[in-house]
Amino acid sequence: MRVQDDEQPVVVGFDGSPESRRALRWGVEEAHLRFIPLLVCHAWQSPYPMLSVTPEATDVVERMGRHVLDMGLIMAHDLAPRWPVRGRLVEGSPGAALVGASGIAEMIVIGPRGAGGFDELRIGSATLQAVAYSRCPVAVVREPGHPRADRVAIGVQDASLESAELGLAFEEARLRKASLLAICLCPEDCVDTREAAVRFNTNVAVWEEKYPQVQVETAVETSPHLEVLRHAADRSDLLVIPRRESDDPADLPVGPVCQALLREAPCTVLATPPHASGAAAR
Incomplete structure (x- = not known):
């Protein structure tokens, strides 16, 4: 049985954080179970929304975003060497990027929080935005607090x-x-x-x-x-x-x-x- 590239994919939000790495592993497993492709999505945006930001500075931030996405793609290929995996680099907020991708997705997979924030943060704004407005189911992946229960x-x-x-x-x-x-x-x-x-x-x-x-x-x-x-x-x-x-x-x-x-x-x-x-x- 061959995975069709035109099937709706499992879309994983990835920003390099430990939570997003855990979500990526879960997303790879879900894509395998459903026999559909995987799409790794990363959103980048200029850190300072000011008119004085130069095109050169914006280009640097975009290249940094591309580097993060490439890290996610390498990890996905290592986990599933022969599986159809694509990447999507989006300018804008992570939550908006995932909501936008939900129209073509079988499922969105994301960690409870991403990079940044504070240690006590239990759920991030991007995750809440994705859950609130996604047009498909959203899996918020947590490290299990108990042994596997099946x-x-x-x-x-x-x-x-x-x-x-x-x-x-x-x-x-x-x-x-x-x-x-x-x-x-x-x-x-x-x-x-x-x-x-x-x-x-x-x-x-x-x-x-x-x-x-x-x-x-x-x-x-x-x-x-x-x-x-x-x-x-x-x-x-x-x-x-x-x-x-x-x-x-x-x-x-x-x-x-x-x-x-x-x-x-x-x-x-x-x-x-x-x-x-x-x-x-x-």
Whole structure:
């Protein structure tokens, strides 16, 4: 089977930081699992947005950006010598570059923070921007806080889960030969969860028929959502969640539960946009 260069790639944001190197390794693995190309993306911008910056100075900064991108490409080729890997050098902010690339990507992969910032920073502005506005799922790769669990988890804010999101979680579990923990998150004041549980398990059963090789565990929870998902992340290698708690256009681009998990989850978080895209979702 041959990887087609015209397939939508896994796009990795790379700036040479340890976090971006970890994201690149994860992205190479994801591209392998999906049998699609890898695109390494680096954004450069002049450090001083002033009219007095000379073309020569701008050229130096661009060449430095090219050097960083080349480092990422060398690392990708070392990890996957015969895999189709391309590079993209973009002028502008890292977050905007990744949002722009999301239109042609199967998935965006990025670290929780990039180069610079301060040691206590848990999530960077570029990562939040990518999660908030990307048109495809965004994987925020963290160093695991526990041994490999061979489990993917997905949190659902209510029983009317978008099939695309659930399909993405099943596909990730299949690709990784992992089990799937699917959690229906009912309102905390919900007294009777039976109706929600029936709808939820019916939805899950549809995907179980499509993915018979995936071992599935379901749960219906009325505990605080963040608490439930933190506990799920403690027992999983990958947590799939919507980037916001509802489809209301007035809501924040990234909901408070997603923001907290991006900062605190001890595993990689795959944040999905409304009506998630991707091969499993189509």
